[in-house]
Each structure stands twice: as C-alpha cells, then as structure tokens.
Amino acid sequence: MKYVQEFRDPQKAQGLLQEITALGEQLTQSRPGPIKIMEVCGGHTHSIFKYGLESLLPKTVELVHGPGCPVCIMPKGRLDDAIALARHPEVILTTFGDVMRVPGSKQSLLQAKAEGADIRMVYSPLDALAIAQKNPDREVVFFAIGFETTAPSTALTVLQAESQGIQNFSLFCNHVLVVPALEALLSNPDLQLDGFIGPGHVSMVIGARPYQVIAERYRKPVTVSGFEPLDILQSLWMVLRQLAEGRCEVENQYTRLVQENGNTVALAAMAKVFTVREQFEWRGLGDIPASGFKMHPNYAHFDAEAKFTLPHRQVADHKACACGEILQGVKKPWECKVFGTGCTPEHPIGACMVSSEGACAAYYKYGRPQTVAEPVASRGK
Amino acid sequence: MCLGIPGQILEISDAVQKLAIVDIGGVRRPVNIACIVGEDEPVESCVGDWVLVHVGFAMNRIDPQEAQLTLELLEEMAAVHEEMAAT
Numbered sequence: 201m202k203y204v205q206e207f208r209d210p211q212k213a214q215g216l217l218q219e220i221t222a223l224g225e226q227l228t229q230s231r232p233g234p235i236k237i238m239e240v241c242g243g244h245t246h247s248i249f250k251y252g253l254e255s256l257l258p259k260t261v262e263l264v265h266g267p268g269c270p271v272c273i274m275p276k277g278r279l280d281d282a283i284a285l286a287r288h289p290e291v292i293l294t295t296f297g298d299v300m301r302v303p304g305s306k307q308s309l310l311q312a313k314a315e316g317a318d319i320r321m322v323y324s325p326l327d328a329l330a331i332a333q334k335n336p337d338r339e340v341v342f343f344a345i346g347f348e349t350t351a352p353s354t355a356l357t358v359l360q361a362e363s364q365g366i367q368n369f370s371l372f373c374n375h376v377l378v379v380p381a382l383e384a385l386l387s388n389p390d391l392q393l394d395g396f397i398g399p400g401h402v403s404m405v406i407g408a409r410p411y412q413v414i415a416e417r418y419r420k421p422v423t424v425s426g427f428e429p430l431d432i433l434q435s436l437w438m439v440l441r442q443l444a445e446g447r448c449e450v451e452n453q454y455t456r457l458v459q460e461n462g463n464t465v466a467l468a469a470m471a472k473v474f475t476v477r478e479q480f481e482w483r484g485l486g487d488i489p490a491s492g493f494k495m496h497p498n499y500a501h502f503d504a505e506a507k508f509t510l511p512h513r514q515v516a517d518h519k520a521c522a523c524g525e526i527l528q529g530v531k532k533p534w535e536c537k538v539f540g541t542g543c544t545p546e547h548p549i550g551a552c553m554v555s556s557e558g559a560c561a562a563y564y565k566y567g568r569p570q571t572v573a574e575p576v577a578s579r580g581k
Numbered sequence: 582m583c584l585g586i587p588g589q590i591l592e593i594s595d596a597v598q599k600l601a602i603v604d605i606g607g608v609r610r611p612v613n614i615a616c617i618v619g620e621d622e623p624v625e626s627c628v629g630d631w632v633l634v635h636v637g638f639a640m641n642r643i644d645p646q647e648a649q650l651t652l653e654l655l656e657e658m659a660a661v662h663e664e665m666a667a668t
Contacts, residue, residue: 203587203631203648212652215659243584270582296636298582324637326613349583353638356615360598401583404633404641427584430655456648457633457641465616466640557582
C-alpha cells in the first residue's frame with residue numbers, strides 16, 4: 201500500500217539507529233539514567249511493540265508509554281453509565297468494538313449484551329446514524345470515545361443527523377483532549393521525562409501548534425510522529441537532536457499528513473457541536489481540568505446525558521490493578537502484580553489489557569521485559 | 582482507536598452528502614469526505630487522491646511530495662552511515 205511499505209525499510213532504519221545511538225551516548229555522559237521519551241499515543245505503543253523497536257534501541261534511550269489510548273483511560277463510572285443507558289428498553293447502544301470488553305465496576309458492555317441489553321458494535325458513527333434511521337421507534341445512543349482524531353467524525357455525524365431531521369439519535373460524549381492530559385502528566389513529580397513523541401493523527405486534526413505550551417512552559421521538546429517504524433525512529437532522533445542542541449520546540453515529522461494549523465473543517469465541526477467540560481475523570485489520572493468534550497447547549501437534543509438520568513458514580517479501580525501508574529508511565533506493565541496472571545487479554549482486570557493499543561496488551565502480545573533499560577551507571581561502559 | 586488507513590479515492594458516490602468510494606487495501610468502501618473538500622471546491626477534485634481514512638471519514642489528504650522528501654532524507658542518512666561503516 202502506498203506510503204506504508206516505504207516507511208518500513210530496514211536499511212533506512214539502520215542509519216537512524218546509529219544516529220540515535222550516538223546521540224544517546226552523548227546525552228547520558230553527564231547524567232545517571234537513560235533519556236526518557238514518552239510516546240503519548242497508544243497507536244505508537246502498538247507499532248513500537250509490533251516492529252520490535254524497543255529491542256533495537258540503545259540502553260541510553262528509553263521509551264515510556266503514555267496515556268494515549270482512549271479505551272484505557274475510560275473510567276469505570278463512565279462504563280457503568282453506558283451500561284445503564286443500554287438497559288433502557290427503548291435504547292440501542294452503539295459503540296466501537298474495542299470498548300465492548302472494558303470492565304466497568306460489575307460488568308462490561310459485552311456481558312450486559314449477553315444479558316439482553318441491545319448493544320451493537322459499529323465501525324463508524326455513521327453506522328450508528330443508519331441504525332437510528334432504520335429504527336425510528338427506538339433511541340439510538342452512540343457511546344462516543346476517542347481523542348481529537350475521532351471527535352470530528354462524531355461531530356460531523358451529529359451535524360448530518362441535524363440536517364436530515366433525525367430525532368432518535370444521541371451521543372454519550374466521552375471525547376478527551378490530549379494537551380491537558382500532557383500537562384497533568386508533567387505536573388507529576390514522580391515522572392521524569394525528557395521529551396515527547398506527539399500523536400500523529402490527533403495532530404492531523406488539531407495541528408502541531410497546540411503543543412507549543414509543552415515546549416515553552418514545561419521546556420520539553422515534542423515531535424509529532426507518524427506510525428510506521430521509520431516515522432517513530434525518525435521522530436525519536438528528532439527529539440534527541442533537540443535535547444543535544446538545547447532546544448525545546450515543536451517539530452513535525454509527519455509532514456505528509458499534519459499541517460501546522462490542522463484541519464479547519466474538522467475543527468469547525470467540533471467547535472460547533474462540542475464544548476469543553478470543566479473537568480473530566482481519566483482512569484489512573486483522576487479529574488483533569490478542561491480535558492474532555494461535552495455536547496454544546498445548542499445540541500442538547502442530541503445529548504444522551506440530557507435525555508437520560510445516569511448514575512454518574514466515581515468508581516475506584518481494582519486494588520491490584522496498576523493501570524493508573526502504567527498510564528502515567530511511572531510503572532511498566534510487568535511491574536503490576538496481576539500482569540499475565542490474573543489479568544490477561546481474555547480476562548482483563550484493567551483497561552490497559554483490553555485495548556490492543558494498551559501498554560499491557562502490547563507487552564502481553566509482543567512483550568520483551570528483558571529489554572528494560574538498565575540504569576546507565578550500572579552498565580559498566 | 583486513533584489509527585487510520587491510507588486509501589485512494591476512486592469515485593464520488595453522493596456529492597450532496599459528500600460520500601466517496603475509497604480503495605482501502607483493495608477493498609472498496611464508502612467514506613465521508615467532508616473534512617477534505619472545501620466549500621468552494623468541486624467534490625470531484627479529490628478523485629485519485631490518497632487520503633487517511635479513520636472510522637469511515639477521510640481526515641486528510643496524504644501529500645506525496647512531503648512523503649517523498651521524508652524518504653529522501655532517510656535514504657541520505659542511511660547512505661552516510663553505510664559509507665562511514667565502509668571506511
């Protein structure tokens with residue numbers, strides 16, 4: 201497929217790896233630990249494991265997996281709300297497939313479906329709208345999740361529902377925003393990060409500019425990256441080069457898709473249909489100010505939270521589950537007590553094991569815990 | 582969740598709703614192209630373009646020149662290292 205195979209060329213990767221190794225050596229000469237770069241997006245985490253990129257990196261450079269998987273950060277209380285919605289006899293609840301197995305406080309959507317709730321998996325919010333058109337006597341709710349990549353498609357679907365006069369369609373809106381989450385992470389003193397590999401497809405929508413605050417206020421370099429192996433290696437090299445040159449800027453590696461100002465149509469649709477919540481609860485990160493979207497008051501007739509009464513409970517995570525620390529990059533998946541034993545992709549306890557983009561699922565599937573970076577000082581150069 | 586798949590726009594199936602048929606890895610799928618066609622632009626102008634498709638929507642055009650430039654830079658870097666290794 202065009203622009204896919206070309207970015208998987210092993211020969212080109214060799215050149216990048218040598219540059220990364222040289223920069224890693226240079227940067228760790230006067231400090232105790234490895235350079236820690238967080239890849240924010242779950243899509244990057246998945247690619248890093250799929251192509252074994254971690255095992256190619258020198259021990260002076262460590263990738264930290266961030267909270268950028270929308271399934272993983274969905275709190276239990278919101279899942280309970282979705283299940284409560286699905287239990288209304290007139291409701292057909294629709295959502296993406298990877299949400300179905302995420303555990304709520306008592307059960308997942310899949311278990312609720314097995315008990316008779318009408319829950320249907322869709323590939324696009326437009327499929328949910330089509331279900332609404334075919335079932336005029338039912339209320340079709342789309343359980344909308346995702347970062348700014350997914351939010352425009354949901355917003356455009358609402359605008360289409362409006363233009364077609366469809367009344368029996370609404371959103372249970374759980375869209376989240378990436379930059380406030382990064383700011384929340386950076387305020388955690390336990391997490392020592394040197395820079396970020398920024399999410400490519402979120403940035404295709406919002407542009408590269410919104411990360412300026414990370415570079416300027418928090419003094420961390422950011423490189424917006426594509427998802428192929430060479431994209432990720434090149435982005436890592438670009439962040440290291442910034443560190444070596446003492447720069448903190450936002451750079452864009454994914455120029456074939458990401459423009460400085462993002463996608464104006466997508467941004468306009470989001471601005472029309474959504475408004476920013478005062479705060480939104482993230483699994484493992486707690487309440488983060490201005491980090492999620494809710495329906496704009498002008499679109500209250502498409503808002504499932506306005507149409508239905510929901511429990512709105514905050515539910516603590518399972519005691520043994522370390523999803524919170526893993527999402528913050530403070531712990532690695534194998535440091536969780538239940539990783540691979542009590543918690544597996546077939547029987548997940550925490551959300552990081554459910555989604556294929558979650559760090560635990562990636563380690564479980566492709567994992568190489570032996571590649572964990574040792575402290576530079578103990579390596580005996 | 583936030584991944585997309587490259588596809589090539591084959592034809593416009595509904596100009597009013599801005600729907601197109603896109604070849605995604607050999608499979609023809611209906612895709613909404615509202616995000617990549619400006620109000621003043623004829624909808625047909627994007628036929629043949631490569632786009633990134635995410636949950637049934639084309640989110641952006643893929644710029645072939647930018648992709649080529651990136652690949653050339655990587656090529657150059659690999660060549661320099663090969664030369665250095667040979668000397």
